[in-house]
Amino acid sequence: MNLQQLRYIHEVARRGLNVSDAADALFTSQPGVSKQIRLLEAELGIEIFARHGKRLVAVTEPGRAVLGIAERMLADMDNLQQVGQEFANEHAGSLSIATTHTQARYALPRVIRDFMRRYPQVKLSLHQGNPRQVCEMVLDGTADIALATEAISEYDELVMLPCHQWNRCVVAAPRHPILKEQPLTLEAIARYPLITYDDAFTGRGQINKAFLGRGLKPNLVLTAIDSDVIKTYVAMDLGIGILARMAYDPAVDRDLGMIDAAHLFESSTTRIGLRRRAWLRGYVYAFIEGFAPHLTRRMVETALSGTADNYQL
Secondary structure (H helix, E strand, C coil), X not given: CXXXXXXXHHHHHHCCCCHHHHHHHXXXXXXXXXXXXXXXXXXHCCCCEEEECCEEEEECHHHHHHHHHXXXXXXHHXXXXXXXXXXXXXXXXXXXXXXXXXXXXXXXXXXXXXXXXXXXXXXXXXXXXXXXXXXXXXXXXXXXXXXXXXXXXXXXXXEEEEEEEECEEEEECCCCHHHHCCCCCHHHHHCCEEEEECCCCCCHHHHHHHHHHCCCXXXXXXXXXXXXXXXXXXXXCCCEEEEEHHHCCCCCCCCCEEEECCCCCCCEEEEEEEECCCCCCHHHHHHHHHHCCCCCHHHXXXXXXXXXXXXXX
């Protein structure tokens, strides 16, 4: 038995039992992966994967136990490497952040600027995607930190740490009648073509829930994955937009009017997602605290160790 074999079975399981995809991800050959899995099964005296001919079709019951142990061992190996790097040079390294467009564009710039000034030898990488892609990037090791509003709470493998709450506003062309609605109501919004986020993004669930609760069906004419696209089409007067409030800046968005809509929708919570029992370098804790000052190193370490439940704001 060796760590390479454990990497192979872990990647095959993660790739939906597609050996070819796993081999490509591991930069090796499909026959080589299949051979090593067979050798591991022979050594353990069990079948990790059920087969139909040469095709893997399911994970067996003992296979689930083996995969759980393999995942922990591989995570511990990664932690050992992190420990070595931390004590070799505690101020140099890399930090990869997976996040959505709204967070990258509106929530992170100041935090990243301050972090880069404090840790000039740390190479930062930003990966953007929808919330589920963001979580998967952390789970497969592409990223160290996930920052998103949705989806993180759906992944048991991630520790969920709440950062801040936010709500929404309505934007429209400057002379649009919606801007004169006092108070703004869902009924008024439903009278106009609506442009907002794609279903997977930025608190869309709260928007849907609010309209459904009032028995309303909004006239949804366009959805997009980021705030800037929404604002572009709203400025063309193709509809009114529902945005994250953080995405509207009156100094920049001079071609749009805005009216606050926090009273119409439940607040959303931006969260940080980290792999359970991950060993983080010191500057990662510094980045987290820069983004959410209440998340001290001690609090994050306690959450990662599994000695406390997920925190709430």
